[in-house]
Every structure is written in structure tokens, then in C-alpha cells.
Amino acid sequence: MQILMLSLRDLLSARFLKFSLLPLLVSLVIFTVLSYFAFSILLDYFNTFFSVKPDSFLAWFYALSIVQFIIHALSFLLAGFVTVFASVFFAIFIVSFLTPFIVKEINAKHYGYIIENEVSNFLVMKDLLKIFVKFIAFLLLSLLLLFLPFINLFIFYFVFYYLFHQLLLLDVASCAFSKDEYKNFWAKNSPFEFKFSTLCFYLIASVPFLGLFLPVFFVIFLTHLSYQRILNLSPKA
Template sequence: MTEVFSLALKDFFTKKFLKFSLVPLILSFFLFVILAYFAFNFLFEYFDALFANAEEGSFLAWLYSFAIFQFILALLGIMSASFLVVFASVFFAILVVSFLTPFICKEINAKYYQHELKDEVSFFKALFKMLVIFVKFLLLFGCACLLYLVPFVNLFVFYLVFYYLFHKLLILDVASSMLNDNEFKAFYAKSSPLEFKLSTLVFYLISSVPLAGLFLQVFFVIFLTHLFYQKVLGLKANLSPIKEH
């Protein structure tokens, strides 16, 4: 894992990959700003309308008269909106990077591994796998919604559900770009190795930091590409790689 991290970091800070990183960062940043503006405006207007229309002397009006309740309500609203805005932007960045992933994988392969790829995974097979992931995600999301009204547990549960989607999409993105059809089937015939789960968990935590997850999506793909070559295909990196032209 140390070697993989070192190689990925070295590759990420090359001119070509830094340019790649600007694409999801710039596009997702604009989405981030737009979502933040509308999400926070919607929440504040919703709460204002909700309590403004409460009848005088009602439980809602009485509850809203306490400053501590107004503070807790505002805090929960900001936390929920921030969570949705940050991760909506991150998943949009994953979508943008997915168009760059085949080029990233080919570049890493040509530079370090020279692995010949035959019988590539078809677009429709990868698409079907993605649809299965989204169906499972929606089922988990539905279960999480049942716990929405439970304080603190709600955010924790949603955090886990979105990690499932984050992990699955990242792994599928790289696996479908660098494995052949048989290797792809063999990989998905069993659970992802622990190294992959730990890696995507760390990436997910990093992505919780606004903008960090947008800029580092290319690094995540580079890291997972090296990890696939070394841990799944059992190849060793040529540490005297072919120089970039």
C-alpha cells in the first residue's frame, strides 16, 4: 500500500494529471455553488414559512419561541444541506472523471505495467452493473429514510449509505476500464478485497471536506488503478518507467 500511495502521489503531481484534475474541480465547483445557494435558501424559506404560519399559542409557535430550539433547527438544517451539497458535487465529479478514467488507466499501464488488455468489458455490461448498484442504493436509502427523525443517527446512517454508492461507483469505474471480461467477472464474483474498502473509505472521508473531493478525484482513480494492477492482477510496477513525451 505504501508503494501504491507513493506511485499514485508521484503520478498525480505530473503536468498531465494535474490538468485532468482541473476538469472535475472547475465543473463541480460551479455545481457546488449553485446547489449551496438554492439549498440554503430553500431551507431558510421553508422554516420561516413553517413557523410563520403556525397559529399563535400552538405547540410549534411555543417551541419556536425558544432561542435554543431556533439554533438547533438552524444547525441541523445547515448540516443536512451541507452534506447534500458536498456529496452531490462529489458524485458529479465522479461522473466527470469517469470519462477520463480510460485515459488515466492506459497512461498508468503504459508507464508501469505494459499489461495487454484483450476482450474489454462491454459498455452495456458496465452499465447494467451500475444500474444494479443504484437499485441497491435506493433500497438502502429508503431504509435510511425511516431513521431520518432519529437525531444524530440519521446523518450517520445516510453517511454509510452514500459511502456504499461512492465505493461501488469508484471501483466499477476503474475495474471496467482496465480489466478484461473474465477478470471483471472474477473480481465481482467475490467481495472487494479489504485494501479497496479501506482505500475508498479514506477517500470518502477526504471527500467530506468541501472542494478536496472535487480536486482529488483523479488521484483516487490513479491510486485504485495501481492497486488493481498490483493486488488483483498481481503485477509489479516497473520503477524505471517509460518517460512521458
């Protein structure tokens, strides 16, 4: 709770609110464009599927008002599902460019920790490649369960959580730790506190628009958590 309150105070400061506006504004534009095109593509697909034979039973069935309503609602929900997650990951991508400045600001304001040997870009890119290879492998395995009702949705949800969790930790750890500390942290896997935090963030990010504004808060919180739980530093009074 102490880290949570400290992170909220930082987020609501004028400097960090400015950091939050950039991913929010850009992601809103992406959100709107993706929603429009995803909905149009899905609706066109259903129209084509049911209109193959105009005199067929499928064409008659599709002409019913209730079916039209269900198809439009389903297209809207599927488009929204894809768009929300695409926008959230795009917001995190934008914030990744701001993370060095956010971590530096948090460190200067609260901890004053000096990093003597910084993490190299090559090391970060190597770990990033490993994350994406594992993610693709998990995604391909999850396709085996694609046609199982309900299970397929949850499987994909957790596969994307893996990517969300790993990208956030990689982003923060590479900026907050020295090279040796980074390697130790990555080799031992993240502690439960980090997994629980990113899971909460992932659930919050699933709510439309919240996930577009809060990536900066996620970085702030994980930065405090890294300094206090991994480096055992205390914030300045």
C-alpha cells in the same frame, strides 16, 4: 505505502493535474449554486413553518434572536451536508469520463499490460443498474431509522458509502481488466484493501473541497492497486 507514493507522484505530474482541474472547476460551480438554493429552500421552509399563525407561540418563539441564529446555522449545515455529497458524486461522475484515459496513461507509463478482450459497455451498464437497485433498496430501508437521533445520519452516511465504493470500483475495473478478469473480480467481491482504500477516500471526500480535487487521485490509486494486487504486476523501474 509504495502504491500511495507512486499515486501521489502521478497525481502531481503536469498531465494528471490537468485531469484534476476539470472536475474541480465544474464541481465548484455546482457547489456554489447548490449551496445557495439549498440554503434558501431550507430557510424558506422554516419561515413558512413558524409563520403559519402570526399570533401563535411558534411565531413568538421564532422571533427570538437565539432561535433565528440556530435556524440559520441549522439551514447552513444541512445545506452544506447535502451540497458537499452532491458535489463529490458529481465530480466522480465527471471523472468517470476521464477514467479510460487515466487508466490507459497509468498502464502505458508503469505496466504495459495488454488487454485482449475488453469489457463491453452492456456488461458495465448491467452491473451499474444492479448497484443502483441495491442502493435504492438500502436507502429505503434506512428511511425506517430516519427519526432516530444521530443514528439516521450515520445510516445514510454508510448507505452513500456503498454507492461511492461500488461506482469507483466499477469505473476502474471496467477499464483496467479484461472481460474475464472483470467478471472474476466482481463475482468474488472486492478484497479488503479495496474496501479500506475507498473508505479512506470517502472520509477524505467528506471534507469540503478536498472531495472535488481528489477523485482523479482515487482513480490513480485504485488503478495501481488493481494492477499490483489483482493482476500481480510490478511497476516499471
